[in-house]
Amino acid sequence: MSGALKDAAIRVERPAKTLRELALDKVREAIVNGYFRPGDRLVERDLCAQLGVSRTVVREVLRHLESEGLVANLPNKGPIVALLDIEEAKQIYEIRGALEGMAARLCAERGSPEIVAALEESLTAIRNSYRDQDMAAVLAHTSSFYQTLFTRVDRHVAWGVVNLLTVRINHLRSMTIKTEGRGTEGPLQMSKIIDAIRRGDGEGAQRAAMDHVAAASAIAEAVLSAQKPAE
Amino acid sequence: MSGALKDAAIRVERPAKTLRELALDKVREAIVNGYFRPGDRLVERDLCAQLGVSRTVVREVLRHLESEGLVANLPNKGPIVALLDIEEAKQIYEIRGALEGMAARLCAERGSPEIVAALEESLTAIRNSYRDQDMAAVLAHTSSFYQTLFTRVDRHVAWGVVNLLTVRINHLRSMTIKTEGRGTEGPLQMSKIIDAIRRGDGEGAQRAAMDHVAAASAIAEAVLSAQKPAE
DNA sequence: CTAAAGTATTTGGTAGGCCATAATACGATT
DNA sequence: AATCGTATTATGGCCTACCAAATACTTTAG
Known part of the structure; x- marks a missing residue:
């Protein structure tokens, strides 16, 4: 952590956050602090509306959260907030x-x-x-x-x-x-x-x-x- | 492992594999056994052609592999096979x-x-x-x-x-x-x-x-x- | 020969549509 | 009345097509 600011000093700190990442953080946070409760269904189209993004993004977010273990996917029923046993x-x-x-x-x-x-x-x-x-x-x-x-x-x-x-x-x-x-x-x-x-x-x-x-x-x-x- | 086959015995074992999962396995395998080499770019549309699926699916697969650490995403340049340091x-x-x-x-x-x-x-x-x-x-x-x-x-x-x-x-x-x-x-x-x-x-x-x-x-x-x- | 301008390529993201399945409601038949 | 089909609806899975922005590659003009 000594000389790492050589050219990082003036670097314009752009958000760089892709919309997907923003959405991901939002949904993860919503789950983590209980806005979505364990067992709640996460309906894609509803999330689209709530987040104001397209289904593509929502789906990618859901996949990501699934691999994090925060979301479970019931076959033929869709994603829900994972229940913690x-x-x-x-x-x-x-x-x-x-x-x-x-x-x-x-x-x-x-x-x-x-x-x-x-x-x-x-x-x-x-x-x-x-x-x-x-x-x-x-x-x-x-x-x-x-x-x-x-x-x-x-x-x-x-x-x-x-x-x-x-x-x-x-x-x-x-x-x-x-x-x-x-x-x-x-x-x-x-x-x-x-x-x-x-x-x-x-x-x-x-x-x-x-x-x-x-x-x-x-x-x-x-x-x-x-x-x-x-x- | 004693009495777990009570009603699982006759359960109809359908493949249930979604296209996404199949594609995921294929790509993961391709990376793991070296068909795609570390550092190779993974161009979405090329993958679509090679896998015979739509971009929607390919993108979800890439996200998933990303969270597995097998794929890295260079900002504005796209996904590549992660290099192992x-x-x-x-x-x-x-x-x-x-x-x-x-x-x-x-x-x-x-x-x-x-x-x-x-x-x-x-x-x-x-x-x-x-x-x-x-x-x-x-x-x-x-x-x-x-x-x-x-x-x-x-x-x-x-x-x-x-x-x-x-x-x-x-x-x-x-x-x-x-x-x-x-x-x-x-x-x-x-x-x-x-x-x-x-x-x-x-x-x-x-x-x-x-x-x-x-x-x-x-x-x-x-x-x-x-x-x-x-x- | 270099610099600027144009041209592909490719990702990020959107819109909307089609089909299959599951659940629900609803009506008909015994 | 209980049961059995049959629409209807909701939803996920998947697709095509499109646009904007950034990067990389050419070509052209000075």
Whole structure:
């Protein structure tokens, strides 16, 4: 991140976003924050009207979301918002545990103080956001905490995988962080990760990261199984 | 896998494959086995002609492959077959190591003889295919070896992730298995995984699985860096 | 011989239409 | 009244045709 602004400095930052990408983001966001609920049908022509784009674009967007796992396609019935089953959620958490554990270990083994500093910055932001009850900010800073973990040791592919999986459980995440006591417990677990990284304890960092995810998973499971019978 | 054929027994198994899916498979296969080479442009209208389908379908297929990482989209220039850079390949192998290690550990901890039997069956098939110099069969049976590892402990999501990543390095795989001595070394490493699982040694199974992937990764790296300067 | 102007090529996106299938409503028949 | 066909509708899958903008390639004029 040193000399990357040589000719990027004056570069006109054009939106460059193709209409398709804009639509994709819109629909994904609509799903993630519950405007479309799991199980809702996504009727192509309706989406065209709502988004103001053509069917071609809508269809491409739906295909993309399908491969992200946010949308499921029922044969001869069309696309719906994917329903999240508890088994799948647990598996996603498990995978995140494996990958985040790996990244944490690598960070510890690298032993760079900058990583520790960056992580602590995110953690502070998380604590502040909890204090302010700003849950959206908690999520954002938690993401950047993990992003640091992955990208500071150049594991962009793994970070991509984690992101891909995370969108599928996003509404779960927003529920887990609101859970009783999560405001102190979560940051505490994260600080353990940082501690282990600081003292170069790869094993410990890995374990701490996995513990943190496991805790989130347990809460998510409780939340999910509590709400399933209700509906 | 006990009583799942209650009403599935008579279910009419219609192909149901939509044209889009057929085209998707065709193009993916064409990329994977080198009919389209990395860097080749994928001109929509040409593909339409070659596949005998409309642009609508082709575009959706290209989007899908893009999100699989097999196709890259240059802005205002169009899609090309993604080039595989060595750094990315290493990361993919690393992730596979983490996930396959996890699955192997779970298999060991479950301690079911059926898993061991299934794995051994795949391994025998692999050995036979090596003996017959049938490399396509080696790849197929290797896949089913890992599929067993994941699906017998119900880790379908992780298996999906591994598959997603694997297509991106598929041509590497076909090169690594042809490497000198891989015909005895690879199966040997796999038999170590099985041994550890058989004696319920989770830790050992995990390590053995990770070793196996690490060996493949090392070979792939050698192959890649040997061929890059050549072109 | 170079620079400018024109010409393909190709993607991004739109519009609209056709057909097959599934579900629903509706009417007829026993 | 219950059942059985039969329209109707909604919708996805797929197609053709078109336009605008950007890129790449030629040709022409100075």
